[in-house]
Amino acid sequence: xxILLLSHSFNSLTQRLHVELRDRGHDVAVELxxxxxxxxxxVALHRPDLVIAPFLTQAFPNDVWRSxxxxxxxxxxxxxxxxxxxxxxxxxxxxxxxxxxxxxxxxFDAGPVWAFRSFPMxxxxxxxxxxxEVTSCAVAAVLEAVAAIESGxxxxxxxxxxDPRIRVRGPCRQxxxxxxxxxDTTATVLRKIDxxxxxxxxxDSLSFQEVRLFDAHEAHGIFGVPGTVVAQCDxxxxxxxxxxxxxxxxxxxxxxxxxxxxxAKLFAAEAAHLPHRPGGGYAPIRYxxxxxxxxxxFSFYNGAMATGDCEALLEAYRAALALPTRVLLLTGGRDxxxxxxxxxxIEAADSPADESWRNINAIDxxxxxxxxxxxxxxxxxxxxxxxxxxxxxxxxxxxxxASDQIVLNPHYKDMxxxxxxxxxxxxxxxxxxxxxxxxxxxxxLPMGVAEARRLGIVDRVLSGEELxxxxxxxxxxxxxxxxxFAMRLAAKRQRRAADEAEKPLQSYRDEELRRMKLNFYGFxxxxxxxRYNFIHKxxxxxxxxxxxxxxxxxxxxxxxxMAVPS
Numbered sequence: 382x383x384i385l386l387l388s389h390s391f392n393s394l395t396q397r398l399h400v401e402l403r404d405r406g407h408d409v410a411v412e413l414x415x416x417x418x419x420x421x422x423x424v425a426l427h428r429p430d431l432v433i434a435p436f437l438t439q440a441f442p443n444d445v446w447r448s449x450x451x452x453x454x455x456x457x458x459x460x461x462x463x464x465x466x467x468x469x470x471x472x473x474x475x476x477x478x479x480x481x482x483x484x485x486x487x488x489f490d491a492g493p494v495w496a497f498r499s500f501p502m503x504x505x506x507x508x509x510x511x512x513x514e515v516t517s518c519a520v521a522a523v524l525e526a527v528a529a530i531e532s533g534x535x536x537x538x539x540x541x542x543x544d545p546r547i548r549v550r551g552p553c554r555q556x557x558x559x560x561x562x563x564x565d566t567t568a569t570v571l572r573k574i575d576x577x578x579x580x581x582x583x584x585d586s587l588s589f590q591e592v593r594l595f596d597a598h599e600a601h602g603i604f605g606v607p608g609t610v611v612a613q614c615d616x617x618x619x620x621x622x623x624x625x626x627x628x629x630x631x632x633x634x635x636x637x638x639x640x641x642x643x644x645a646k647l648f649a650a651e652a653a654h655l656p657h658r659p660g661g662g663y664a665p666i667r668y669x670x671x672x673x674x675x676x677x678x679f680s681f682y683n684g685a686m687a688t689g690d691c692e693a694l695l696e697a698y699r700a701a702l703a704l705p706t707r708v709l710l711l712t713g714g715r716d717x718x719x720x721x722x723x724x725x726x727i728e729a730a731d732s733p734a735d736e737s738w739r740n741i742n743a744i745d746x747x748x749x750x751x752x753x754x755x756x757x758x759x760x761x762x763x764x765x766x767x768x769x770x771x772x773x774x775x776x777x778x779x780x781x782x783a784s785d786q787i788v789l790n791p792h793y794k795d796m797x798x799x800x801x802x803x804x805x806x807x808x809x810x811x812x813x814x815x816x817x818x819x820x821x822x823x824x825x826l827p828m829g830v831a832e833a834r835r836l837g838i839v840d841r842v843l844s845g846e847e848l849x850x851x852x853x854x855x856x857x858x859x860x861x862x863x864x865x866f867a868m869r870l871a872a873k874r875q876r877r878a879a880d881e882a883e884k885p886l887q888s889y890r891d892e893e894l895r896r897m898k899l900n901f902y903g904f905x906x907x908x909x910x911x912r913y914n915f916i917h918k919x920x921x922x923x924x925x926x927x928x929x930x931x932x933x934x935x936x937x938x939x940x941x942x943m944a945v946p947s
Contacts, residue, residue, distance in 0.1 A: 767789050
């Protein structure tokens with residue numbers, strides 16, 4: 382079918398649907414502006430059989446939904462209606478939630494139901510639940526609805542307006558989740574911050590300044606006078622509740638053009654006088670050993686790796702290499718493996734160009750250390766999405782294992798034609814071939830793991846329980862005990878030596894950084910403009926032509942072996 386995805390932004394859910402529908406042979410176009418006239422224009426250009434709205438902030442124009450079948454993805458069960466469904470579910474402490482795919486009929490979230498999926502709720506930020514449970518359930522429900530429409534199966538079930546479960550709830554206002562530090566328990570504080578994580582953030586105050594709070598975690602074994610900030614750790618601040626404390630990882634001041642940054646960096650003067658309490662529930666980097674398998678886990682907020690994060694992870698990596706393991710797992714977070722350099726901290730620096738240079742060199746140092754590890758096998762375990770330099774950093778390992786629920790964005794050019802480093806000019810052609818490497822980095826499209834597997838970017842696709850820590854360690858142990866382990870390690874050393882003799886790693890790095898220096902310091906400000914627009918969420922003037930095939934003369938080239946819509 383010809384399908385138009387109408388979305389407020391090309392977010393994680395919209396990207397997954399774009400990948401999954403294209404993989405199934407559908408002709409998919411995306412429109413990122415849901416203004417009525419733009420919607421009508423995109424419909425006229427693409428002539429879709431079906432319109433799907435994964436993330437809309439306005440209703441469909443009446444003439445569009447009356448003339449075309451339009452499906453809406455609602456992050457709530459049938460009968461739940463309103464723009465803040467997931468916010469309310471977290472605030473209310475719901476034990477189960479779901480995603481409904483319904484047909485637009487002119488009234489928000491009230492049309493006939495095509496498909497529904499439910500999931501158990503966990504204690505996590507709204508952004509994490511959205512990227513994981515909501516996205517997975519939404520994809521399954523949309524694919525069910527599309528299959529039903531394609532096969533001509535029975536029409537959707539109309540919403541029973543007399544169903545007692547139906548409830549209409551308006552926006553979740555800040556007043557409805559304000560923290561009372563003198564009375565709220567740790568669990569209550571976490572629910573309130575979680576319900577606003579991602580967007581819009583929970584309004585509160587720190588050091589007599591109004592801020593928005595993000596990235597909250599329980600602080601184990603820490604107590605103090607309720608409401609006071611009592612400790613710091615790895616960029617986070619611990620604030621006491623009536624029965625414990627919570628870590629606040631990131632904050633953003635309410636002042637115009639302020640940035641979301643690590644709390645202890647934004648309030649560095651205040652943090653300097655606080656005790657450092659590692660191991661209290663906030664640990665972006667952790668190492669565990671399981672016999673011959675080492676596990677270096679890291680989880681940076683939104684996948685962004687600042688200069689200090691890269692340096693800390695490199696130090697932890699080197700410490701792990703000093704231990705006698707045979708396999709080392711680099712296990713990223715549930716939401717992101719890595720998205721490369723930290724654009725917000727770069728934007729906040731006195732000299733964004735200088736900080737960009739420091740940041741890219743720090744992540745390059747980490748990538749090189751992984752590439753040059755020849756005394757054991759290293760595995761990148763990608764359980765959350767990865768983009769830009771984060772994808773190429775993962776390729777520095779000997780194997781890449783990836784969840785079947787993720788999306789990869791192996792390109793840099795959308796960030797103002799940024800060239801990129803992380804030794805990608807060495808790592809990507811070695812896996813995907815030179816021609817595919819060029820096409821991958823030029824086409825700027827999200828990639829599913831099925832495509833990545835066919836191209837050699839991913840070695841193993843894992844799902845469900847295979848992604849549990851114990852299963853990953855068992856898989857690593859199997860590698861370590863394999864009869865061919867010594868031969869594989871010897872072959873790895875030989876290949877690294879041969880590659881180095883043919884062209885030293887330093888040459889790849891020098892060539893990449895020469896191009897990046899022009900991005901950072903050259904006369905073309907495209908990178909700095911794109912970074913500013915990205916960080917400050919400046920709306921795009923138009924949908925990028927790479928995903929808006931209906932607005933371009935032809936679709937972008939796709940690498941050989943990648944699924945091409947018929």
